[in-house]
Amino acid sequence: MFEADGSCRPHYVQLLEMLTSLSVEKLEQLQFTTDKAQMAMGMTFNVYHDKQGIEKILHLDIVPRIINAAEWKKIEAGLKQRIYALNLFLQDVYNEQKILKDKILPKELVFSCPGYLKPCEGLTPPKGIWCHITGTDLVRDKDGEFYILEDNLRCPSGVSYQLESREIIKRVFPNMLSKLGVAPVSNYPNRLLNILEYLSDKEKPVVGVLTPGIYNSAYFEHSYLAHSMGVELVMGQDMVEVKNKVYMLTTNGLKQIDVLYRRIDDTFLDPNVFNPESLIGVPGIFKAFKSGNISLANAPGSGVADDKAIYAYVPKIIKYYLDEEPILSNVPTYLCSDEKDRAYVLDHLQDLVVKETNAAGGYGMMIGPRASGKELKTFTRLIKENPRNYIAQPTLSLSTVPTLVDSQLEPRHVDLRPYILYGEEIEVIPGAFTRVALKRGSLIVNSSQGGGSKDTWVLQH
Amino acid sequence: MLSRVANSVYWLGRYLERSENYSRFIDVNFNLMLDLPPNVKEQWEPLIRATGDYDLYTSHYESFDRETAIYFLAFDKHNPNSLISSVTNARENARMVREILTKETWEKLNELYLFVKDGADKETWKSEGAVRFFTDVKYGIQLLYGIADNSVARTEGWYFSHLGQYLERADKTSRILDVKYHILLPSADEVGSPLDFLHWTALLKSVSGFNIYRRFYGKIDPVHIVELLVLNKYFPRSVFFCLTNAEICLRTISGTSGKGYSNSSEKRLGALQSQLEYQDVNDVISSGLHEYLDGLQIKINKISDTIHDNFFKLNSTFTNQKNIQE
Structure with a gap:
């Protein structure tokens, strides 16, 4: 909200005026009603390893985060470019592998990605689209620029919170949105349904959302999306594959399903091809997918493109396929598998953030400046044992937004996750799921680790 | 669905x-x-x-x-x-x-x-x-x-939930009536006594049927109470009323109109419903109230099992069905 010199950034002025005009009691009251609204709506997520009270509410802070039109224009263009290039990469890497033959990317690195699925070789998904739904994480550093932190191509969650949060905050500050010209986000379910239906050649395809079930942490989102698109919410047990087609078991017999927005991981999709222990998938679904009788969003195998080691090469991937400079930069990344990089990382461990290449949710990472001597030692050992598994990045100073904590507004670090849909064209939804680290000074915004959220306002002008 | x-x-x-x-x-x-x-x-x-x-x-x-x-x-x-x-x-x-x-x-x-x-x-x-x-x-x-x-929209889901509700209610009404069978009076002379009367009144109240009973039958008489709770056509908690409505739900779900049946659930439920439709209370009493109610409960359970087989069972027999919608 503020510049380094303490002045308020222009697009925040009206919000700041309004906030300062409100008493602390009023702010607390608004926060209280927000909590209540979330409870009543059942906007809950499940926390793993926590048998007691498995349904929890993701804290929604009432102070919105604002992104001005110029910032957004750049983010939008940058994300479209990136997703377009990543999709070309996926098509190439599972087919001709030109990028490997041209030695832009080391073969061993690609093939050692857990997200690289051999059964997908030679496959072209319907309309040539692999990554239909992406939720890319960005951060704004002290230089004011947005950087790409992670490409999430594997069932990213949070979009339902973005939509429901807007519904709540709309009621908290009813006049501000139209006054500032905030872009609406509510037609997301429509757009999502459009891109899903686009994947089938049938006039009125049968679409479903595949969920692992009510104990999954994102179950609220799965049922929310099915409900708001008006499609079936299915579980693996509801489907069978017969002669390369997938059918739902209904009270009226078998009904063919044409498109699945699947919210389960690749390796659980089909026990016949991937993890044989999986009980939440559908035996035979991969065969049906290969025969072109069912579309899956995102396509299995997309995960290879969001491996943290591949991430380091995305600027090169963009250059290779599009012959363009990346509009949005990566955070500088050191690959521990690279000898030179590794030596640097081990020397500068206390200044860097170390991440496991295939972990998510803020797990498996170490923040150098805040790590204890013991943690530093552990990670030194881990990196030496399995360098392929780790990358390191400089510690960024994530931007902050005022947040209501203990009855006062205090700066808290935030990140940004906009959602990108790839159908007939690529669209970036003008809004985002902003996660906020509620602990003072903390940089970890993941909901599983004590993070909250904010409504994100993208200004149209 | x-x-x-x-x-x-x-x-x-x-x-x-x-x-x-x-x-x-x-x-x-x-x-x-x-x-x-x-x-x-x-x-x-x-x-x-x-x-x-x-x-x-x-x-x-x-x-x-x-x-x-x-x-x-x-x-x-x-x-x-x-x-x-x-x-x-x-x-x-x-x-x-x-x-x-x-x-x-x-x-x-x-x-x-x-x-x-x-x-x-x-x-x-x-x-x-x-x-x-x-x-x-x-x-x-x-x-x-x-x-x-x-x-709630009157689609399949509505009828399935009401099918469940009516079968459950039919079972529970029969059980409430059965409570009276198990309540012991201090001696046989007490039949028809104020204490007996108290029991029957409580029973009627438990199904919100006391006032309805009064309007239909007047004086408290066990035979009429049995009639109200088992065979009455108008009382929404009577076993007959529940079975009749459960049958309507079931037929709406499978789209069967007119006479006859199109699956084994309809067959069983229809048979039980018609049995009650053509019985009078003396048939019930003469077969022994407790035994009669017991028989009803067993039949209702069987109907529920059959519904399970016809509509919910997820097994390989599904794949052999002719009924595949492309």
Whole structure:
């Protein structure tokens, strides 16, 4: 909200005026009603390893985060470019592998990605689209620029919170949105349904959302999306594959399903091809997918493109396929598998953030400046044992937004996750799921680790 | 509609009805006991027997005192049919199919669940507030029905939940009537005595049937009470009324009109419904009331099993079905 010199950034002025005009009691009251609204709506997520009270509410802070039109224009263009290039990469890497033959990317690195699925070789998904739904994480550093932190191509969650949060905050500050010209986000379910239906050649395809079930942490989102698109919410047990087609078991017999927005991981999709222990998938679904009788969003195998080691090469991937400079930069990344990089990382461990290449949710990472001597030692050992598994990045100073904590507004670090849909064209939804680290000074915004959220306002002008 | 979803909705209907009936059972027995003459002992054992969970009860508890009985019927999580188990199951089923419920029904059901859970945490069975608690549960469920009636689309899901509800209610009405069979009068001379009268009145009140009975039949007479609860065409909790409506639901689901049947559920349910349609109360009494009710309950269970086989069962026989919609 503020510049380094303490002045308020222009697009925040009206919000700041309004906030300062409100008493602390009023702010607390608004926060209280927000909590209540979330409870009543059942906007809950499940926390793993926590048998007691498995349904929890993701804290929604009432102070919105604002992104001005110029910032957004750049983010939008940058994300479209990136997703377009990543999709070309996926098509190439599972087919001709030109990028490997041209030695832009080391073969061993690609093939050692857990997200690289051999059964997908030679496959072209319907309309040539692999990554239909992406939720890319960005951060704004002290230089004011947005950087790409992670490409999430594997069932990213949070979009339902973005939509429901807007519904709540709309009621908290009813006049501000139209006054500032905030872009609406509510037609997301429509757009999502459009891109899903686009994947089938049938006039009125049968679409479903595949969920692992009510104990999954994102179950609220799965049922929310099915409900708001008006499609079936299915579980693996509801489907069978017969002669390369997938059918739902209904009270009226078998009904063919044409498109699945699947919210389960690749390796659980089909026990016949991937993890044989999986009980939440559908035996035979991969065969049906290969025969072109069912579309899956995102396509299995997309995960290879969001491996943290591949991430380091995305600027090169963009250059290779599009012959363009990346509009949005990566955070500088050191690959521990690279000898030179590794030596640097081990020397500068206390200044860097170390991440496991295939972990998510803020797990498996170490923040150098805040790590204890013991943690530093552990990670030194881990990196030496399995360098392929780790990358390191400089510690960024994530931007902050005022947040209501203990009855006062205090700066808290935030990140940004906009959602990108790839159908007939690529669209970036003008809004985002902003996660906020509620602990003072903390940089970890993941909901599983004590993070909250904010409504994100993208200004149209 | 997905078979799994239909199954959840069917059981949502059954568990809600069960919750309401258990609240009624307890509420009424409570009131009955409060009305008893000073020298007559409270009887909770008949209620436990009527629920069909007598063996489970005696394997855990020895005495049939009020507190233990209420705890068992309402708050014991080890009793799969207790109020708290039923409400929890109703909510779990609703959670599985939340995408097809209306916002208000889900929110009210969630509130009801939290209310019952809170009652368990506060050990309501020990307190004076117990009577009030069960009345509130009953009203909470009726509110839910009211909301659903005005906001839920009349599609397959609605009929599956009502099918469950009506079959459950038919079973529970027959069990409430059976309570009277188990209640012991101090001696055979007491038949027709004021105490006997008190029992029958309580029974009618437990199904909200006291006023209706008065208008239809006037004086309290056990034979007429049996007629009202089993065979009456107009009383919405009579076994006949419930079976008739369950049959309408079932036929709407499978789209069968006119005479005959199109699946084994319709066959069984239709047969039982017609049996009651052409019986009079003397047929019921002459075969022995308790035996008659027992037979009804067994048949209703069979119907439920058949519905399960016809609509919910997820197995390989599905893949052999001719009924594949492309």
